[in-house]
Amino acid sequence: MALVTRGFSGRRRGGPPGRLPPGQYDVGDGFPVLSAGPVPRRHLDAWDFTVRGEIAEPRRWSWAEFQRLPHETTTVDIHCVTSWSKFDTTWSGVSLDLLLGDVPAEAEYVVAFCDGGYTTNLPLADVLGGKAWVVDGYAGKPLAPEHGGPARLLVPHLYFWKSAKWVRGIELSRTDRPGFWETFGYHNHGDPWQQQRYAGD
Numbered sequence: 001m002a003l004v005t006r007g008f009s010g011r012r013r014g015g016p017p018g019r020l021p022p023g024q025y026d027v028g029d030g031f032p033v034l035s036a037g038p039v040p041r042r043h044l045d046a047w048d049f050t051v052r053g054e055i056a057e058p059r060r061w062s063w064a065e066f067q068r069l070p071h072e073t074t075t076v077d078i079h080c081v082t083s084w085s086k087f088d089t090t091w092s093g094v095s096l097d098l099l100l101g102d103v104p105a106e107a108e109y110v111v112a113f114c115d116g117g118y119t120t121n122l123p124l125a126d127v128l129g130g131k132a133w134v135v136d137g138y139a140g141k142p143l144a145p146e147h148g149g150p151a152r153l154l155v156p157h158l159y160f161w162k163s164a165k166w167v168r169g170i171e172l173s174r175t176d177r178p179g180f181w182e183t184f185g186y187h188n189h190g191d192p193w194q195q196q197r198y199a200g201d
């Protein structure tokens with residue numbers, strides 16, 4: 001039997017029940033910045049996005065070409081492993097389904113690589129099927145440099161360290177190769193609903 005009667009728990013933060021993964025709190029209007037190093041600055045003329053590795057023909061878009069790709073707007077909740085979550089964040093970007101195109105069956109994993117050297121690894125299945133984007137807009141504006149502008153990965157169903165800032169491309173691979181935080185003891189997959197925070201969780 002429930003010990004707290006409905007209506008007696010007050011108006012709690014955390015949105016509707018079931019929306020906050022275990023061990024997380026609602027950060028509200030704030031948007032913390034978490035970066036392992038300085039913000040890399042790259043002129044847009046020198047920016048491109050590359051898909052390489054286990055693919056017959058590598059794919060590449062200049063900034064101007066990337067701008068012309070069909071953009072989607074998506075509103076999602078994000079969850080950082082340091083335990084803040086933020087509800088209803090609105091992003092604009094290009095679906096990974098479109099960017100990766102026809103991927104050979106052998107490519108089961110991806111590594112996102114970035115200006116500044118950050119990397120993060122994901123199973124291909126976690127970035128296809130409308131689950132991931134390369135976003136260049138946040139809340140109706142160009143993505144701010146401290147949040148990964150000009151463009152970052154957005155994989156909202158995994159902890160936010162998988163959403164690589166200043167992303168420059170995706171490497172497709174037959175084998176799973178741990179990225180930056182994954183090498184330093186963070187969980188290889190990072191599902192917030194399973195609390196996959198650290199290796200062994």
Ligand SMILES: Nc1nc2c(c(=O)[nH]1)N[C@H]1C(S)=C(S)[C@@H](COP(=O)(O)O)O[C@H]1N2
Pocket residue numbers: 031032033034035036037080081114115116118146147148160161162163164165166
């Ligand atoms: N390139 C790069 N991407 C990164 C990081 C980083 O240090 N470098 N930090 C990750 C972590 S741990 C988190 S929680 C989010 C933070 O994104 P934010 O600064 O926009 O909140 O970016 C992720 N992507």
Ligand SMILES: [Mo]
Pocket residue numbers: 034080081082160161
């Ligand atoms: Mo994080």
